[in-house]
Amino acid sequence: MMFRRIFPHPLLTLILWAIWLLLNNSIDPGHIVLGGALAVFIPWLTSSYWPEQINIRRPWKLVHYILYVLWDILIANVIVAKLILGPQKKLNPGFLHYELQLTSPVGISLLANTISLTPGTVSCDLTEDRRYLLIHALHIDDVAEIKAEIYRKFEKPLLEIFVVC
Amino acid sequence: MLNLALSIAFVMVAIAILLSFIRLIIGPSVPDRILALDTLYINTIALLILLGINLQSALYFEAALLIAVMGFMGTLALSKYLLRGDIME
Amino acid sequence: MLEWTLAILILLGAFFTLVGSIGLFKLPDFYMRLHGPTKASTLGVGAILVASAIHFSLKTDGVSLHEILVTLFLFITAPVSAHLMAKAAIHIKVKQVDRTRQLEK
Numbered sequence: 001m002m003f004r005r006i007f008p009h010p011l012l013t014l015i016l017w018a019i020w021l022l023l024n025n026s027i028d029p030g031h032i033v034l035g036g037a038l039a040v041f042i043p044w045l046t047s048s049y050w051p052e053q054i055n056i057r058r059p060w061k062l063v064h065y066i067l068y069v070l071w072d073i074l075i076a077n078v079i080v081a082k083l084i085l086g087p088q089k090k091l092n093p094g095f096l097h098y099e100l101q102l103t104s105p106v107g108i109s110l111l112a113n114t115i116s117l118t119p120g121t122v123s124c125d126l127t128e129d130r131r132y133l134l135i136h137a138l139h140i141d142d143v144a145e146i147k148a149e150i151y152r153k154f155e156k157p158l159l160e161i162f163v164v165c
Numbered sequence: 166m167l168n169l170a171l172s173i174a175f176v177m178v179a180i181a182i183l184l185s186f187i188r189l190i191i192g193p194s195v196p197d198r199i200l201a202l203d204t205l206y207i208n209t210i211a212l213l214i215l216l217g218i219n220l221q222s223a224l225y226f227e228a229a230l231l232i233a234v235m236g237f238m239g240t241l242a243l244s245k246y247l248l249r250g251d252i253m254e
Numbered sequence: 255m256l257e258w259t260l261a262i263l264i265l266l267g268a269f270f271t272l273v274g275s276i277g278l279f280k281l282p283d284f285y286m287r288l289h290g291p292t293k294a295s296t297l298g299v300g301a302i303l304v305a306s307a308i309h310f311s312l313k314t315d316g317v318s319l320h321e322i323l324v325t326l327f328l329f330i331t332a333p334v335s336a337h338l339m340a341k342a343a344i345h346i347k348v349k350q351v352d353r354t355r356q357l358e359k
Contacts, residue, residue, distance in 0.1 A: 025320040077270060077297045084277040084290055093286050094355030116333030117296070122288050123333070124340035136285045136340065140355065170261035174268035174302075181268075181275035181295075188278050188287075196343040197284050203335055204278050204291040210324070211271050211299045214306045215264070223310055226320065233327050240335040247342035 009047065013039045058161055065157045069114055072153070076118045083120060083139055094140045095124070098133045098147055101155060107162035108133075114154050121146070171219050178215065182208045199243045206236030256312065263305035270298030283351040284343050292336040300325045 020035030021027060083091065102108050112123040112133060120138035127134070137146060185208060189201035210229045217225035277290020303321040310318035 019323065022320050022323045025318055073293075073297060077293055080277075080289060080293050081270065081273045084273055084281070084294070088281060091286070092353065092355065093283075093351065112337060113330070113333040116292055116336050117329070120289065122285075122292060122336050122340060124285075124337065124344060134344075136288070138286060138289045166257050166261050167264075170264050174264045177268035177272045181272045184275040184279040185291075194284060194343070194348045195346070196339055196348055197287065199339055199342075200284070200287060200291060201278065203339070204275060204295060207291065207295045207299055207328070207332075208271055208275065210328075211267065211302050214299075214302050214321075215268075218264075218306055218309050221313065223318070226306070226324075230320075230324055230327075233324050233331075237327075237331045237335060241338060244335070244338035244342040248338070248345050 009043045012043045016042055061157065061161050065161065068157075069117070069154075073117050076120075080120060080138070091139050092141075094137055094143075096135050096137060096140070096143055096146065098135055098150060100131055100133055102158060102162065103130070104162040107158050110162075111154055111158055115150060118154075121150075171215060174215055175212075175219075178208055178212050182212065195247060196244075199240060199247075202243075203236065203240045206232055206239075256308070260305050260309055263301050263308075267298045267301030267303075267305065270294045270301065272298075274298060283354070284348045285340065285350060285354070288336055288340060292332050296328050296332045299328055 017035050017039040020038060021031060024031050024035075100108060100111075102111060108126070108130065112126070115121050115123045115133070115135060122136050123133055124136050125134040126132070140146065182205065185201050185204040189198055189205065192198055210232055213225045213229045213232070217223060217229075271294070274290045274293070274295030277294065278287050281287045281290065303325045307318055307321040310321075
């Protein structure tokens with residue numbers, strides 16, 4: 001209980017500390033102490049703006065997911081570069097609705113960000129009831145394939161990471 | 166070797182900036198111009214970092230960081246303005 | 255050897271930045287133009303920043319990691335601003351190219 005009061009968001013504290021050290025580009029003892037103090041103080045000061053706790057069930061899975069997405073971004077860019085430099089008459093753009101199974105807000109925003117960064121798709125809008133994501137695709141060959149790929153690559157691992165609060 | 170690569174990279178990024186600038190001028194719609202500004206600041210970051218490597222100075226990095234933060238805010242504010250007709254709620 | 259790695263990273267970065275802007279320049283409608291800058295430019299700048307990190311780590315003693323910060327920041331913010339711009343464009347009904355398909359749920 002005491003721990004929760006001093007560190008309302010332990011993850012945020014760690015991230016802030018790391019950012020402070022990176023910004024100063026040094027690991028002097030002075031910066032470690034000052035950054036540590038700020039990292040404890042800022043989450044405490046702003047905790048009323050962060051009402052909900054973020055539940056991450058398997059942190060290692062999240063790290064694995066991020067590395068996987070980074071790799072996918074590399075491949076995606078080669079594909080997009082080809083599409084952009086190729087003849088544009090061949091491109092078949094379109095809007096598609098993707099049905100979400102994720103319910104946690106953090107999970108949904110992470111999925112939308114991932115979709116925007118990977119091949120030929122940008123997430124444009126979320127319906128009011130949070131059930132469909134409107135996606136614009138640069139080139140559609142087969143809609144079912146795009147949806148299946150998003151589910152297999154991104155939504156399934158995210159479903160395992162974020163539990164419903 | 167590094168100097169040659171840097172020179173080529175400078176030319177490429179300069180062309181990129183020119184292209185986004187043309188898009189900024191011809192539009193045709195408002196979101197197009199916002200997108201062109203967004204691209205312009207990302208390209209500027211690339212140019213500044215290249216300049217930093219070329220002049221062997223880490224000072225330009227700070228400017229790049231500021232441009233990244235301010236550019237993001239600018240894009241957000243402009244899009245929000247189009248969406249709601251108001252920035253603050 | 256390391257100089258080669260740096261040169262390749264810088265050239266790759268500049269190339270992707272250029273591809274992003276070419277996409278912005280030549281694609282026919284706003285929604286398609288959105289794809290170029292959000293993906294290609296972000297990766298291009300990321301590659302250049304990694305090259306800068308390696309360069310300054312070698313030149314000075316100790317590592318220089320604060321370039322990672324800008325890279326991370328760009329990778330987090332690019333999709334967010336793309337999403338908002340797309341939302342704004344849909345809101346004010348920006349024209350789409352005729353062959354855009356509308357796929358229902």
